[in-house]
Amino acid sequence: MPGRNFKTLYEIAEDNYGFVTVEEARRAGIRPQRLAEMARRGALRREGLALYRLDPFPAHELDSYRKATLWPYPVEGVLSHETALELYELSDVNPAKIHVTVPSGYRIRHREVPALYVLHHDDVDDQDVTRHEGLPIVTPAKAIRQCHDAHLRRDLLRQALEDAKRRGLVTRAEYNRLMHELDFDQAVVPTR
Numbered sequence: 001m002p003g004r005n006f007k008t009l010y011e012i013a014e015d016n017y018g019f020v021t022v023e024e025a026r027r028a029g030i031r032p033q034r035l036a037e038m039a040r041r042g043a044l045r046r047e048g049l050a051l052y053r054l055d056p057f058p059a060h061e062l063d064s065y066r067k068a069t070l071w072p073y074p075v076e077g078v079l080s081h082e083t084a085l086e087l088y089e090l091s092d093v094n095p096a097k098i099h100v101t102v103p104s105g106y107r108i109r110h111r112e113v114p115a116l117y118v119l120h121h122d123d124v125d126d127q128d129v130t131r132h133e134g135l136p137i138v139t140p141a142k143a144i145r146q147c148h149d150a151h152l153r154r155d156l157l158r159q160a161l162e163d164a165k166r167r168g169l170v171t172r173a174e175y176n177r178l179m180h181e182l183d184f185d186q187a188v189v190p191t192r
Contacts, residue, residue, distance in 0.1 A: 005030050006043060009054060015134060017066040018057025022050035023074060049073055049111060065135055068098040068117055077102050078129055078136045080120060081150055084143035087132055088169060091160035093152070101138065101146075120146070140169040141178060148182055157182060 008028050012020050022032045035052055038044045044052040050073040065087070069077045081099035085091055101120040113119055128142040138146065144160050161178055164170040170178065 005034060005038070006054075009038075009044070009052075010056070013054045013057060017060050017063050017134070018053050019047065019066055019070055020044070020052050020054065021070055021073060022052075025052075062133060062135060064116070065098060068100050069136055071114065071117065072100065072102045072106060072108075072119070075102055075106055076136055077119075078124055078138055079132075080124075080138045080143060081118070081146045082143075082152065084138050084140070085147060085156075085160050087135070087137060088140050088143070088164070090140060090143070090163040090167075090169070091156045093147075093156050093160070140164045141174045144178055145181070154182075158184060 008030060009020050009025060012024050012028060016024075020035075022035060025035055026032065032050075035044060039046050039052060042055075044054060047053050047067060048071055051067070051070050065079060065083070069079060071077065077100035079087060079099065080101040082093045082095035083097075083099040085093045086095055097116055097118045099118045099120060101122050101124055104121045104123050106121060108119075124138060124142070128139050129136060130139055131137065137143075140160075141164070144157060144164065147160070148157055161170075161175065161182070161184070165172075165175045
């Protein structure tokens with residue numbers, strides 16, 4: 001029979017793809033040393049610095065994305081750039097790495113960025129961040145702007161913009177602004 005700590009951690013992990021950070025556990029009254037003990041006994045699996053996973057949770061196709069947002073501990077990263085376009089299914093972009101944006105003041109100390117991640121430093125406005133299947137992610141318009149700034153191929157940018165418009169992920173006004181910002185030669189759609 002699981003103990004009180006395990007039940008508390010399970011409640012945290014339920015909405016977090018099975019992951020628990022040291023900070024989340026601390027806020028729930030569980031000391032970091034207790035997490036290490038539970039990992040040694042096999043009740044948890046250590047996934048990185050200050051990051052654990054409860055084994056009862058089945059693997060999910062978005063696990064690697066959630067882990068990427070939790071990796072920058074103590075901050076939560078935001079999925080961005082090509083990764084955001086991929087998750088929104090905007091264009092045929094197929095990034096080889098997971099793009100995560102962290103605050104510009106965030107510094108990595110005493111560890112290397114995993115080869116699977118590309119970290120971007122930027123203070124993203126709250127209005128440019130949303131949730132996609134529980135994952136922190138930039139809005140479609142912000143992702144398109146980021147990809148433009150990172151010099152993604154113009155045909156993929158145009159496709160992303162058209163897909164976003166067709167699926168209602170950007171407003172007409174956003175679409176028109178992006179058409180102008182990205183310098184695409186096409187008549188703008190009236191905003192009514």
